[in-house]
Amino acid sequence: MVFFDVSKDWALLLPGDLGAVPRSVEDLRRIIGLLRSQAGIALPTPRLMDGSLEAPDASTPLMVLNTGNGGDAQNGFSWRLGLDRLELFGASKRGLCNGVYDFLNALGVGWLRPDREILPRPAGDPPGGYAVSRTSAYQPSEGEPAKWRRLVISRETSPRDRDMALIWAARNGVDAIVLPFYEQAANIKKLFQRRGDFQERALSRLDPHGFIVEAGGWDLSLLLPRRYFFARRELFRMEAGKRVKSCHFCPTHPDSQRIFRAVIQSFLQRYPKIPVIHLWPERNQEKKWCSCPTCRAFLPEEQNRIAVNAAADIIAQLRPEMRVCYYENSDAPLTIAPRSNAFSLKLLPGQPGAENLGLYLAEDWRREPR
Numbered sequence: 001m002v003f004f005d006v007s008k009d010w011a012l013l014l015p016g017d018l019g020a021v022p023r024s025v026e027d028l029r030r031i032i033g034l035l036r037s038q039a040g041i042a043l044p045t046p047r048l049m050d051g052s053l054e055a056p057d058a059s060t061p062l063m064v065l066n067t068g069n070g071g072d073a074q075n076g077f078s079w080r081l082g083l084d085r086l087e088l089f090g091a092s093k094r095g096l097c098n099g100v101y102d103f104l105n106a107l108g109v110g111w112l113r114p115d116r117e118i119l120p121r122p123a124g125d126p127p128g129g130y131a132v133s134r135t136s137a138y139q140p141s142e143g144e145p146a147k148w149r150r151l152v153i154s155r156e157t158s159p160r161d162r163d164m165a166l167i168w169a170a171r172n173g174v175d176a177i178v179l180p181f182y183e184q185a186a187n188i189k190k191l192f193q194r195r196g197d198f199q200e201r202a203l204s205r206l207d208p209h210g211f212i213v214e215a216g217g218w219d220l221s222l223l224l225p226r227r228y229f230f231a232r233r234e235l236f237r238m239e240a241g242k243r244v245k246s247c248h249f250c251p252t253h254p255d256s257q258r259i260f261r262a263v264i265q266s267f268l269q270r271y272p273k274i275p276v277i278h279l280w281p282e283r284n285q286e287k288k289w290c291s292c293p294t295c296r297a298f299l300p301e302e303q304n305r306i307a308v309n310a311a312a313d314i315i316a317q318l319r320p321e322m323r324v325c326y327y328e329n330s331d332a333p334l335t336i337a338p339r340s341n342a343f344s345l346k347l348l349p350g351q352p353g354a355e356n357l358g359l360y361l362a363e364d365w366r367r368e369p370r
Contacts, residue, residue, distance in 0.1 A: 002135050004107055006035045007128030008061040015066050016052025022093055023209055024100035031109055035130060039122040067096050075175045076141030079103050091141045093210030101171050106133045114167040145276050145323050146343040148175040149358030152217055155180045157362045165362035176212040178278055181219055216278030223260045223311060224249040238292040247282050250290045251307040261314045268318055279308055280327040301330045305338060312339035
């Protein structure tokens with residue numbers, strides 16, 4: 001059996017260009033301190049060393065941490081443990097975080113909930129030795145957005161649930177955080193300001209974890225702001241022969257795309273680095289679309305595709321590298337093909353089985369372990 005000996009005076013050697021120390025590295029130092037206390041070993045928290053400025057003594061047990069330049073969307077990692085050396089590599093800051101927590105998992109540390117930490121017991125030989133289930137690990141980067149693990153923060157998420165969920169997500173291999181955008185004012189330029197979680201202080205909470213940041217959620221209806229209803233009712237959904245303001249819109253109206261362009265362009269100008277935008281129909285209202293004479297020829301799923309395709313066309317012009325995520329779960333044959341820059345989800349966060357696909361709601365951290 002292989003042991004990790006916390007009684008050694010470990011030092012953490014970090015790359016000089018890493019920037020802010022990732023939260024995972026602080027967790028690693030803190031956990032080693034807790035394991036030392038548990039084993040009755042009086043040593044300070046492992047010290048941090050800047051690899052560009054300091055040269056460790058040859059006899060110093062080292063944890064060498066490094067990152068590649070694969071870009072923010074890279075989540076892969078590798079690590080290996082020797083007698084006096086632990087090497088951890090991440091393809092990005094997020095990959096490094098994944099690697100650190102994977103090593104801690106191999107050591108027997110776990111977080112079923114952000115407020116419930118599991119620590120292993122010392123093996124007793126050596127006195128500060130803790131059994132490690134494996135001595136190395138490798139996970140390649142998953143560069144395909146359709147396969148990333150995601151935590152979705154909805155408009156209803158409280159600040160406490162959001163902050164606790166971010167801690168849980170970082171420690172459990174979540175790659176991307178999906179933040180909502182809001183319709184708050186009549187002026188389109190204010191559509192993505194203030195109340196939304198895209199405020200700078202919210203984004204600053206994500207940076208120490210190296211999360212990929214995405215946008216949207218159950219926000220497809222916001223592509224056509226509700227303020228247009230009084231002047232342009234024909235743009236909105238027909239139900240029982242009347243135009244209604246609630247839930248979606250008329251996707252076949254030729255003026256919809258012009259409005260979509262203004263809304264999406266405003267969003268892209270404010271947040272130019274978002275790699276994926278999620279445009280899902282309103283929650284639990286996926287089948288509620290328009291019944292006007294033109295739309296009546298299309299299934300609800302086809303109307304959804306018409307709307308998503310219009311948005312995808314605009315995004316392809318403005319940001320060719322950006323992807324559009326939409327929701328669709330139907331076995332009916334559809335006559336409208338999705339655009340090449342769009343991908344679908346068969347389940348959404350909160351639906352049974354979604355967690356098995358790596359889709360989580362921020363409020364779910366209160367539940368018992370997955």
